[in-house]
Amino acid sequence: MKALIIATGKSNKPKDEPFFLTQLLGLPLIERVIRTAKQTGVDEFVVVVDYSDKKKLKLDERKIGAKITYVDIENRECERGDGIFVLRAKEFLNEKFVVLRADLVFDYRILKGLINLNIKSAVVLAVERKKLSPEGVIQRITISLKNHQRPAVVFL
Numbered sequence: 001m002k003a004l005i006i007a008t009g010k011s012n013k014p015k016d017e018p019f020f021l022t023q024l025l026g027l028p029l030i031e032r033v034i035r036t037a038k039q040t041g042v043d044e045f046v047v048v049v050d051y052s053d054k055k056k057l058k059l060d061e062r063k064i065g066a067k068i069t070y071v072d073i074e075n076r077e078c079e080r081g082d083g084i085f086v087l088r089a090k091e092f093l094n095e096k097f098v099v100l101r102a103d104l105v106f107d108y109r110i111l112k113g114l115i116n117l118n119i120k121s122a123v124v125l126a127v128e129r130k131k132l133s134p135e136g137v138i139q140r141i142t143i144s145l146k147n148h149q150r151p152a153v154v155f156l
Contacts, residue, residue: 001040001041001042001043001044001095001096001097001098001115002042002044002045002046002092002093002095002097002098003034003037003042003044003045003046003097003098003099003100004045004046004048004085004086004089004093004097004098004099004100005030005033005034005045005046005047005048005099005100005101005102006048006085006099006100006101006102007020007030007047007048007049007050007053007057007102007103008048008049008050008053008085008102017056018050018053018056018057019102019103020033020057020102020103021053021056021057022103024105029102029103029104029105030047030057030059030102030103031064032105033100033101033102033103033104033105033106034059034064034066034068035064036105036106036107036108036111037098037100037108037111038064038065039108039112040108040111040112040115041112041115042066042098042111042115043066043067044066044067044068044069045066045067045068045069046069046071046089046092046093046097047059047068047070047071047102048071048073048085048088048089049070049071049072049073050072050073051072051073054070054072057070069092071085071088071089071092073085073088085099086099098111098114098115
């Protein structure tokens with residue numbers, strides 16, 4: 001399975017460092033996102049990144065154990081919203097895929113629950129909502145999907 005990772009946006013740190021390079025327990029956030037997604041069976045990643053940030057991104061495919069394809073995007077395009085990233089990467093997304101943010105760390109059980117849902121033709125949008133346990137999130141997703149043939153949005 002593939003994942004599209006949106007790696008855009010700047011932090012408030014000096015030198016305008018990208019958010020996704022912020023270190024968390026010794027690893028950049030983007031690498032944490034990739035390693036977490038790998039726990040769910042995702043083995044190929046398409047990373048949409050501003051071409052000026054791409055040179056700062058040093059992901060070792062062999063060390064991580066996954067194929068990583070980069071799609072360049074110009075900074076001015078980033079303001080058009082996340083849909084533009086999917087359009088830019090569409091040639092690499094010819095199968096079921098998930099869209100992840102490079103700077104949003106999550107529990108692998110949430111993604112695994114979404115991937116394992118038995119839906120054939122639907123779009124599931126998971127939106128962060130505070131104070132829910134990962135188990136509760138998965139239960140709510142399952143209940144929501146059982147009541148709809150073609151769900152469009154699932155709130156977490």
